[in-house]
Each structure stands twice: as structure tokens, then as C-alpha cells.
Amino acid sequence: MPMAEKKPGIKRVKDGIILSYPENFDIKSILECGQVFRYKNTGGGYAVWSKDKYALVAQTPSQAEIVTADPGYFYDYFDLGRDYGEIATKLTAFGGIVAEAAEYGKGIRLLNQDFAETAISFVLSANNNIKRIQGIIERLAENLGDKTPYGHAFPSVEKMVAAPENFYREIGCGYRAPFVKKTAEALSVLDPRGLAGMGTQQAKKRLMELPGVGGKVADCILLFALKKTGAFPVDTWIQKVYDGHFSDGTPKTREQISRYFSGLFGGLAGYVQQYLFYFARESIAKDGKLS
DNA sequence: GGACAGGTGCGGT
DNA sequence: ACCGCACCTGTC
Numbered sequence: 001m002p003m004a005e006k007k008p009g010i011k012r013v014k015d016g017i018i019l020s021y022p023e024n025f026d027i028k029s030i031l032e033c034g035q036v037f038r039y040k041n042t043g044g045g046y047a048v049w050s051k052d053k054y055a056l057v058a059q060t061p062s063q064a065e066i067v068t069a070d071p072g073y074f075y076d077y078f079d080l081g082r083d084y085g086e087i088a089t090k091l092t093a094f095g096g097i098v099a100e101a102a103e104y105g106k107g108i109r110l111l112n113q114d115f116a117e118t119a120i121s122f123v124l125s126a127n128n129n130i131k132r133i134q135g136i137i138e139r140l141a142e143n144l145g146d147k148t149p150y151g152h153a154f155p156s157v158e159k160m161v162a163a164p165e166n167f168y169r170e171i172g173c174g175y176r177a178p179f180v181k182k183t184a185e186a187l188s189v190l191d192p193r194g195l196a197g198m199g200t201q202q203a204k205k206r207l208m209e210l211p212g213v214g215g216k217v218a219d220c221i222l223l224f225a226l227k228k229t230g231a232f233p234v235d236t237w238i239q240k241v242y243d244g245h246f247s248d249g250t251p252k253t254r255e256q257i258s259r260y261f262s263g264l265f266g267g268l269a270g271y272v273q274q275y276l277f278y279f280a281r282e283s284i285a286k287d288g289k290l291s
Numbered sequence: 292g293g294a295c296a297g298g299t300g301c302g303g304t
Numbered sequence: 305a306c307c308g309c310a311c312c313t314g315t316c
Binding site: 034122123125126127128129130131132133176179211212213214215216217220233234235236237238254277281 | 296297298299300
């Protein structure tokens with residue numbers, strides 16, 4: 001008889017949260033599957049910033065330790081109340097690359113992120129690379145965000161509205177500078193609860209009125225900040241997956257591919273997108289091809 | 292040292 | 305609606 005069972009469990013402790021033998025929590029996968037930019041691999045773990053909150057996550061095979069002054073916030077942020085085993089089981093039934101990607105990325109969780117932070121971050125992400133996006137966001141926080149004991153908060157919408165367009169040029173936004181400024185202005189009079197309350201397509205249409213927000217960025221905001229899990233962002237990586245595994249040969253626009261996957265996976269579409277994105281990017285980075 | 296980034300807005304069909 | 309194209313700039 002084994003001495004101790006490797007039983008999954010979750011407990012709140014005074015300075016954070018401890019997950020024992022988590023089957024569906026892998027901090028590297030969660031942060032590097034493309035849904036978030038404010039994190040850093042410190043060597044001993046991952047530092048994560050969200051709004052004015054901070055957590056340090058260290059993980060070994062037996063446990064994940066989320067050290068933070070705001071355990072309640074990060075419980076929700078990491079979506080710890082949801083059963084990802086159940087999601088994975090449902091996706092396994094699809095077989096093929098979906099099942100393979102879900103198995104490969106079983107530690108992924110969909111983060112519950114702040115609306116304005118997500119919107120601005122993904123406006124910056126368009127036609128850009130992750131390293132540079134992270135640098136811009138860091139300078140944005142350093143210059144406009146409130147100082148905290150562990151860095152700077154993501155700036156308030158009011159601070160971003162008050163900053164001149166030229167400020168955004170200076171921190172490296174490039175041609176996105178006017179988009180960021182104008183989107184901040186739009187966000188200052190937009191209630192995310194209103195968007196969350198409407199249907200996915202209607203909310204998407206509304207989001208696409210913001211400058212710098214096209215279909216893909218709108219889907220990211222819907223999925224990462226408004227919990228619209230039927231949304232399916234289509235970028236270059238997902239395009240490769242579609243071309244290699246789902247295409248019938250006739251060319252499709254990204255919007256068509258997005259609707260195709262949303263229809264195929266329904267309310268699980270957003271989760272599938274994360275698994276496929278991570279699987280595609282990791283395997284192409286490793287082998288130079290998509291198995 | 293040129294191509295490439297998790298696309299978008301624009302003007303022309 | 306559906307093309308095709310220009311676009312800041314850090315990183316490799």
C-alpha cells in the first residue's frame with residue numbers, strides 16, 4: 001500500500017493559495033499560451049501582475065504555490081473554481097489535433113482578466129511581437145500606473161486618457177499610439193457589464209467600433225475579459241492549424257475561420273483556441289512544423 | 292541587416 | 305462584401 005496518495009487538492013493559506021498535485025494547472029502553459037502579457041519567468045517561478053495586484057507562482061511536480069497578498073483575486077483570476085478535467089474530457093471526444101492539443105496543454109486555464117487592461121494590451125498586440133508588446137506595457141505601467149510594493153499597477157483609464165498621444169509614441173507604440181489614446185477614451189465611457197450582458201456577436205460588433213480593435217482583438221477581449229467562451233480569436237498560428245487540419249481547400253477569411261470554430265465547439269471554442277494556439281506555437285517552435 | 296511580429300484601417304473594386 | 309496594401313519599431 002502506498003504511503004501517501006497523490007491527491008489533488010486546493011487550500012487557502014495566509015499568504016496565498018496552494019494546489020497539491022494539480023492535474024490542470026501548469027503555470028508556464030497558462031501564462032505562455034498567449035492570453036496575457038504581464039508576467040515574467042524569474043527562474044524560480046513566474047511573477048504575474050494584474051491591475052494593481054501581484055502574485056509569484058512557483059511550481060514543482062507535487063504542488064503549485066501562488067504567493068500573493070490577494071488570494072481571493074487570484075483564485076478568480078486563475079479560474080480555480082472551474083473543472084478543467086471535464087473540459088478536457090469533452091475535447092478528447094473530438095479526437096485528432098483537438099484531443100492531442102488538449103492533452104498537451106492540459107495545464108492551461110483561461111484567465112479572468114481586467115477589461116480595460118485586456119483591451120489596451122491587445123490593441124498593442126496587433127502586427128507586433130510578444131517581447132515588444134511586453135516592453136511597451138511595462139513602460140506604460142511605469143509611467144502612468146500607481147506605484148505598488150512590487151512594481152507598478154496597470155494604468156487607470158483616466159490616466160491613459162489624460163496622457164497625450166505623443167506619450168504613446170515615446171514609449172514605443174508606433175502607429176498604434178492614436179489607437180491606444182482613442183480606445184482609452186472610448187473605454188472611459190464603456191461599461192463592461194453592459195457588454196457582458198449582451199450576446200457574443202453584438203458585444204463583438206460594439207468592441208470593433210474601438211480604434212485598433214478588429215475581429216481578432218475583439219475576440220480576445222470577449223474571451224479573456226468578458227468570459228465569452230464561445231469566442232474564437234484567429235491569428236497567424238490558428239490560421240496554420242486551420243490550413244493544415246480543417247481546411248477543405250477553399251480559402252477562408254479569418255472571420256470565417258472564427259465562425260467555423262465557434263460553431264464547431266460552441267461554448268468550448270475559447271478553450272479549444274488556447275489549446276490549439278499553444279500546441280501549434282510550441283510544436284512549431286520546437287520542430288519547425290505542425291505535426 | 293532584412294524579415295518578421297497573435298492585425299487593422301484604408302481606399303479601390 | 306471583398307481584396308491589396310501600408311504601417312512603427314524592437315528583436316532575431
